Amino acid sequence: MWIGIISLFPEMFKSITDYGIISKGIKKKLLKLKFWNPRDYTKNKYHNVDCNIYGGGSGVLLKAEPLIKSINAAQYKANGYAKLIYLSPQGKRINKSYIKNLLIYKKLILVCGRYKGIDERVINSYIEEEISIGDYILSGGELPAMVLIDVLARLIPGVLNKKSSNDTDSFFNNGLLDCPNYTRPKILKNMEKVPDILLSGNHKKIKEWRLQQSLGRTWLKRPDLFKKKKLTKEEKILFDQFKNNYFKKNFFKK
Missing domain, CATH: 1.10.1270.20 (tRNA(m1g37)methyltransferase, domain 2)
Incomplete structure (x- = not known):
């Protein structure tokens, strides 16, 4: 399985790529993770990636343009169809049957939000599905993405030493x-x-x-x-x- 990840903090994923089951899957070449940081698609990577929300209110939002450029770059690298998923508390909560169905797609692109989320226009124009790991709020989509990747990796044939371990x-x-x-x-x-x-x-x-x-x-x-x-x-x-x-x-x- 090929998974593209769009995140402001790709370094966080070292906690799963360097250890355990996911690391084994990567070394066996059964799982491949690629990263795109929206900061790399701005003129100033520390100040042009987010902005205040129209209409006022607390918090900031990830801007549309850097996200769209990141998504386009990931889709180009995927070299074929990749299902585009946004990790969001407003999404459908994942369960066993959803995970099994997700395995049908050999390529995924995961968009990790931050702060107050992402510009709604990106969701409406690009995102195919929003998913959640529970009814609570986290600081960003990185942790839910790691959970999803871990669950998927365990079901990829050959990643676990014994299939019965998962069954x-x-x-x-x-x-x-x-x-x-x-x-x-x-x-x-x-x-x-x-x-x-x-x-x-x-x-x-x-x-x-x-x-x-x-x-x-x-x-x-x-x-x-x-x-x-x-x-x-x-x-x-x-x-x-x-x-x-x-x-x-x-x-x-x-």
Whole structure:
């Protein structure tokens, strides 16, 4: 996947390009990131990139001309169609299905706003889609862009060492949260011990236990997700067992 990024602060992206999964994807040549700074398309890169808002009010806005020149440069470099996305709190909130659909596009251009945002004319004339990572305000679009790139990178075939690593993560695990996970040592002082089933070597039983725990966790922590889940016969049996054990355990606590 090729991703062009338009940002006043491209240096921020070193935190993801130099480390972890995204760095691996870049080194494997499965992911390519290119940057354009609107400051490079102004006469004075520190004073001509933003301006006060017409009509008065607080804050400044990124000017249209440097952004348009940046977008044009990115589109030219893309050498073909690249979906143009603006990271904005007013955009559609991303979720699992949206991310999977976004993978269809092999090339993206992400526009990171700053201050009060960007000139509305750029949105109306150039932006194809506005997306958000949550109902809150950040200082700019760089962090949401990093989140989006990280989520996408994990789904690009070959970036993760094992595809199953992603398939069992929360939300991608058949719409459920992940089950509890443990590692060495088996016993930690004054803490719960690792469930015996995980040490049994019985892979069929372990798989059932993990599914049961995923169902139970989703029911407890994200009832909104659980309501959307249509349970199979096996899942219903496992969930009923979990629920009965949960109520028994918490009844005796009282």
